[in-house]
Amino acid sequence: MNKALHLKKHVLSAICLGVLTACGGGGGSSPSISQQAETFSQSFTESGISSSAVSFDAHATASGEVASREEGSDGLKAAQEDIKSTLINLGFDVTEQSFSYRVWNKNSATLSVGVDALNNFAVIKYSPASNGEINGDLVWLNPTTYNPGSAHAPTDGCADTDFQEAINNNGKVIINNIVMLQAGGCDTEQKILLAQKYKAAAVIMFKSQPTGADDTSVYDTALPYRLNPVVTIPILGISYNKAESYFRFNVNKDIILNVDVSQEERNGKNIIADLKGRNENQFVMVGAHLDSAAGSPGANNNGSGVVAMLEYAKVLVEELGKNAIDPLRSSLRLAFWGAGEAGKYGSASYAEANFDAKYQQILNTLLVETGKATYAELSEGEVEILSRRMQASNAIKAYINLDSIASVNGFYGVLDGDISSTSSDSSSAYGSGKLPLPADGGQYHIENSFKNAFLGLNTNMVPLLLDNKGDYEAFGKYHVPFGGLFSGADGTKSESLMATFGGEANKPFDPCHKKDCDGIDNMDTKVLLTNTRVMAEVVTTYLLKDDIFK
Template identity: 30%
Template sequence: MRITSRRGAYRVLTVAAALALPLALVPAAAQADPAPNVTQKKLIDSITAPAVKKHLQALQTIADANGGNRAAGTSGHAASRDYVVGKLKKAGYTVTVQPFDFAYFEEKSTALMERTSPNPRVFTPTPPDGSTTGEFATMTYSGSGEVTGTLQNVDLVLPPGPTPSSSNSGCEAADFAGFTAGNIALLQRGTCDFVVKARNAQAAGAAAAIIFNEGQPGRTDTLLGNLGEPVSIPVLGTSFAVGQELASATSVVHLKTDTVSEIRTTHNVIADSKWGDPNKVVMSGAHLDSVPAGPGINDDGSGSAATLAVAEALGKVPTRNKLRFAWWSAEELGLLGSIHYVETLPAADLAKIKLYLNYDMIGSPNYAFKIYDGDDSDAEGAPAGPPGSDEIEKLFEKYFDTLRQGHNGTDFDGRSDYGPFIETGIPAGGLFTGAEGIKTAEEAALFGGTAGEPYDPCYHQACDTIVNISDKALALNTGAIATATVVYGFTSDLPGPDTRAAATTKRAATSTGADLQGRSKG
């Protein structure tokens, strides 16, 4: 997608002031069907940034009272869920709290790894909050424990050349023939899922496992791996250099992990308006869970709070189409809540969802105004969304163009909760202000801020608090969310084909796979 020019500075930070021209965005069909006794513009103008900030402060207060986070499966998420449910019921919605089980993981303190012989040395850890990357890291869903043992190499590929061929170390039980129970298995990335390697090591009697990166180009850094499901032994990931060093001699290693890894229950929150055509559902969503490392006020309190403010304003407004809002759980562990919802919804009900709008991180402090590239106009990265996604993109583009605010595109790369919807053929779109990615010089010229720095320097960290929010980005994006919801709530001309068969393809959870090096999203 092209980057539009920035034609003027925008300084007003309330949605009401920002939306001087929102009706210019509304299709003729939508303008012909205003809510009784209130214009669509007044509806949009009634949704203000202070209302969103009030919800953000509530989420911050919840995190503060619950160990500093709102992660799925914790008291902080349960309190966030209850807060949202209470607001929705008061606004007049039919609310469903949808339970599902998931694999919970938390690293409670920084892991330890040291070689005690030969040549003793302590390796540098990656802390639980991911603020820096060390020489090793605890794999997601690792077991907890303290072990001292002899390292035993398992089918490694370490030729003298700089580019080893692909490894299948630990992928087969036969790889552990002759393994000494109580030793620590030294494994290499490649071919099969990390959890296969870890479970094979566990079955062979390994007290712990260390999996190092493969060594091919792009696969040398510290392995930030995700096992996808709990295992009982400690499992660490390291860089290729550390793995090669450990493999070069018979080493004795002392390691310690401090984790919680178990099956827990969490909940999605789904709110249905009492108005509108039940066969034409306009759905919007954001994820309510944070990572365990912090309160998640930008990621994704920002999307959750803005979606809640929009829902509150429209709860008692008779729209043409049915409005549905969702607050997903366990997104941070691989879109688990939205996957569960899509996979368990009957095909006939899934076909009634005419579009899905996703809002994940809309207030990044070093923001860019990014719109999901529904038509793949940049011809790079992920392909276009399902038919109708291009129309959603154009509506958001028109919103920012009307305000003379630059914008650019972002791929449907599967990193957020639109993923399960586009895989079923549902048109989708949404907004994003950037995560751990680095702002380009071109973007700094377009949006301001600092080139060469992350869009959100507190991404997945304890500092993702109420102060980690750009008021301007939050206000403008809230206006865009309000505009899209109102437009699609009233229009008789929804994006995409009139009929669409529900796809049967089920999305596999993205938290597994040999190539998954930790889940980050946009």
């Protein structure tokens, strides 16, 4: 539910419409859009960034003895109120989006297959509990299509006929037994719901594209988040290596599992702020999660992203007021996500509320046009049509994500929008047989714009894997072109990254990531300034355009 907090129109952009010469937009002498954006980006200073960071970091102390902005804390509430007040005073239209979410935790789990008691397995996030021990046989739907050492038929389990054939032609007993399924071919949830329909007691998943038969990485992709889950049977994940060996040696008896999980419903909210341009129905959106990890002040994670956005809003309004840049042609939307550390619930809730109904309408229309029954049956070209229609219908033309952009031993990272540098990484969420990229190259444009902005500052950058661990995931799901910046979390800096960016090799990028030491001293304000300037140049360039990718 959206609660309007402020309905004031921002007029700084509008006053110049039709009077371009008075606003530096006519006479043939106005700097180009790229020149304006580059010059504007230099308006940010380290002293300004540092002052904003100190002021914002102080909110965490409102939580009491342990400074924090974790979801539900007084520190988060203080930050939310300050952000609303600041942006209203700058002339933004500010709203709150309330949402409910559930916190899921695995308490305990055991799994044994025959005599093999597994230690390396996963309980899939949002899986229900087993409500006691489940003991049954292991059921492969259509093992004649399975070729050990290569991919299992990825569409097995996508249709009713797969289960019916297993029962009627192959004599399989699915009721009260455990179905083994490989990811791929369709949404994992679709396969699970069919197994549930045919009264399986549980499902075990393994990955769709192994690096080889000896791939030991465990399948652990979370189920789709819903407040009221539709999956009612426990879902576990094992490695390709284990699945291959079970099939090869015909291990299918005495499967015993016991899963205990806890779930709790909570409430959160997003802060959404709009600055209207000439086109009030076309937005460039910038977002950062506002909450911190439990027991952490969250200065770098993710106060740094929030500070960059607030500083950008302040300086943008100042420069528009001085006619230092042309009036905005597109509108700006800032999003401060709630419950990010708890599971990216804020961004997921926003995307579902704003995009899902239109997505389902477009998908259903396309299925009728193509004569296909499900999304899984669409060709690559048909998925591109779906993507183009979603982008055309959507007011959000681009989403930029900021997360941990002031790491003290970090690097300058840009999301690899076209996956040209990271597609071979098995952890990528996008690519062949995985999620499709938004059509027509918007993400490449965003990535390339960031690269050029860093180049203009004589600063190196590295492409980042699209692993869907950031709030951009919710936008990519609905074909919104996205990009983003990141400077490192608890990973370890390599020798090669040290050679490029300095710092210490074999040490964490952020030694205080999600810890109580992530205070103001854990921010590198020079890194934050550079990331803020780069973000400002790219976003402002888009805001000054009618068609942002041209």
